[in-house]
Amino acid sequence: MTYTPKTEEIDRLYEKLRTEAAAGGYNLNPDEEFTRDLVESLLVNTHRYGYQACPCRLAEGEREKDLDILCPCDYRDPDLDEFGACYCALYVSDEIASGEKEVEPIPERRPAKEMRDRSRERAKGRRGGENDPVSPTHPITQSPIAHLPYPVWRCPVCGYLCARVHPPEKCPVCKADKDRFEPFP
Amino acid sequence: MTYTPKTEEIDRLYEKLRTEAAAGGYNLNPDEEFTRDLVESLLVNTHRYGYQACPCRLAEGEREKDLDILCPCDYRDPDLDEFGACYCALYVSDEIASGEKEVEPIPERRPAKEMRDRSRERAKGRRGGENDPVSPTHPITQSPIAHLPYPVWRCPVCGYLCARVHPPEKCPVCKADKDRFEPFP
Amino acid sequence: MTYTPKTEEIDRLYEKLRTEAAAGGYNLNPDEEFTRDLVESLLVNTHRYGYQACPCRLAEGEREKDLDILCPCDYRDPDLDEFGACYCALYVSDEIASGEKEVEPIPERRPAKEMRDRSRERAKGRRGGENDPVSPTHPITQSPIAHLPYPVWRCPVCGYLCARVHPPEKCPVCKADKDRFEPFP
Numbered sequence: 001m002t003y004t005p006k007t008e009e010i011d012r013l014y015e016k017l018r019t020e021a022a023a024g025g026y027n028l029n030p031d032e033e034f035t036r037d038l039v040e041s042l043l044v045n046t047h048r049y050g051y052q053a054c055p056c057r058l059a060e061g062e063r064e065k066d067l068d069i070l071c072p073c074d075y076r077d078p079d080l081d082e083f084g085a086c087y088c089a090l091y092v093s094d095e096i097a098s099g100e101k102e103v104e105p106i107p108e109r110r111p112a113k114e115m116r117d118r119s120r121e122r123a124k125g126r127r128g129g130e131n132d133p134v135s136p137t138h139p140i141t142q143s144p145i146a147h148l149p150y151p152v153w154r155c156p157v158c159g160y161l162c163a164r165v166h167p168p169e170k171c172p173v174c175k176a177d178k179d180r181f182e183p184f185p
Numbered sequence: 186m187t188y189t190p191k192t193e194e195i196d197r198l199y200e201k202l203r204t205e206a207a208a209g210g211y212n213l214n215p216d217e218e219f220t221r222d223l224v225e226s227l228l229v230n231t232h233r234y235g236y237q238a239c240p241c242r243l244a245e246g247e248r249e250k251d252l253d254i255l256c257p258c259d260y261r262d263p264d265l266d267e268f269g270a271c272y273c274a275l276y277v278s279d280e281i282a283s284g285e286k287e288v289e290p291i292p293e294r295r296p297a298k299e300m301r302d303r304s305r306e307r308a309k310g311r312r313g314g315e316n317d318p319v320s321p322t323h324p325i326t327q328s329p330i331a332h333l334p335y336p337v338w339r340c341p342v343c344g345y346l347c348a349r350v351h352p353p354e355k356c357p358v359c360k361a362d363k364d365r366f367e368p369f370p
Numbered sequence: 371m372t373y374t375p376k377t378e379e380i381d382r383l384y385e386k387l388r389t390e391a392a393a394g395g396y397n398l399n400p401d402e403e404f405t406r407d408l409v410e411s412l413l414v415n416t417h418r419y420g421y422q423a424c425p426c427r428l429a430e431g432e433r434e435k436d437l438d439i440l441c442p443c444d445y446r447d448p449d450l451d452e453f454g455a456c457y458c459a460l461y462v463s464d465e466i467a468s469g470e471k472e473v474e475p476i477p478e479r480r481p482a483k484e485m486r487d488r489s490r491e492r493a494k495g496r497r498g499g500e501n502d503p504v505s506p507t508h509p510i511t512q513s514p515i516a517h518l519p520y521p522v523w524r525c526p527v528c529g530y531l532c533a534r535v536h537p538p539e540k541c542p543v544c545k546a547d548k549d550r551f552e553p554f555p
Contacts, residue, residue: 020544020545023208023393024528024543024544026544063549067526067549067550068526068550070546070547070550072527072528072544072545072546073527074526074527074550076527077527077528077529123552149555150524150529150554150555152531153529154335154348156253156259157257157258157259157261157262158209158257158262158347158349158353158357159262159335159338159347159348159349159353160347160357161337161346161347161348161531162528162529162530162531163524163529163531163554163555164528164529168528168529172528172530172543173209173357174205174209174211174257175205175257176255176257177255179248179252180252180253180255180259182308184335184348185334185335185348208393339520339533341437341438341444342442342443342444342446342447343394343442343447343532343534343538343542344447344520344523344532344533344534344538345532345542346522346531346532346533358394358542359390359394359396359442360390360442361440361442362440364433364437365437365438365440365444367493369520369533370519370520370533
């Protein structure tokens, strides 16, 4: 029998995601019906796989292999940056949230399975074994795009630092806009 | 005809700024009438210029030239650090928020226009042109004070990192106080 | 006469700590009675010492010497990481918060007084004197464990950076889980 999340569960997760998005300077899609459907799929995936896999992609079913598509996925922010929306359009830019722009189809940025498997193997090699003094308690699987050389950005207001291809839409601490960020150092 | 923001607009922005300030470890001025006047000026400036220019300074009217005085401005945190309040006294320290100390006049920390123009030119040169692989989608104009060598501070509780002249009043993640921060590395 | 915090004071601090914990990806102990007792002790300590010293440790009574045990203490996150709870069990992991696991006794991770005094002296030496151009306005006493070489972790979703022995349970910005973090660079 299929699992159907209760309305209250959908309400709760929807509210949690909305609050967290706002606090970090992100926006959920303002189309509430559309967004609640995605939230429902997230609950179904959590029930099926044990983790919150992306509602618009086919999960492999092993957490380690799907880490990059746990929602929010590794591709959300590059997609927000380039297209104003993530692959599912669960997260959207200010322009789309305010209705100035419409969502357009987002191409799949996730590398093909073979590429991902190879990146994961390479990352394990680079990170050393169990004797590595900084290896965390839980195994860490490096993102398929982690080998890119990320620049560090600094918020000129509060000094927040982050390492990503482009600066964030808004500083998560003081909400300064993207075009105020500067490369660091 | 002059633009006059509606009471609900002022309420909304006031509430948003208060919530964001608290979440990041900052305080709005507790004098509600005074603060609402500043919030109203922010709305007037947003309407006039298309961006939230500082209510206490003369904007040039071009976003790129006023990036350093979008509110919160690049000078807020150094002023909070040295004087316990930003130039407008919209943001204040814990001591002033709690009434232990009074706001004193804050000298203007923004460099003169000629200096700013020169810094901006220099920063563009340093950052390279359109072929720069990490140049962001939106043009980035470096802050007039960005050439200072910012030290990096680490919160000893949660490991939060930021690059600024002095540590923040409170860690935006775990609210640890300024005097607990340590230089990194 | 002993100081007894009022119920409203306890309510207020309890609510503040709960909100801040959630915003940063942390959990207070869900046992409300137990947690409110700790919150009451925090208020008693703040009244006695002038700072929010750990409710389960003996404070020296000088802020500079107790910086590492201001709550949340410097040891919270390593203890959460290793035991799923801080020394007092005021902060707990998701597993314990959800009832999947029980709190077990947490050994004291704070170095002995002699060690702390020596670390503090060493840190002062390393940081230079008043002429140091980056020394903050307020004196900074380095944490007893600050000499450890902290690795930097990067959230693969939002690029958040932090320096700590292990990655945080959740990214404070986008709530990505610990096992998604990657070493940086």
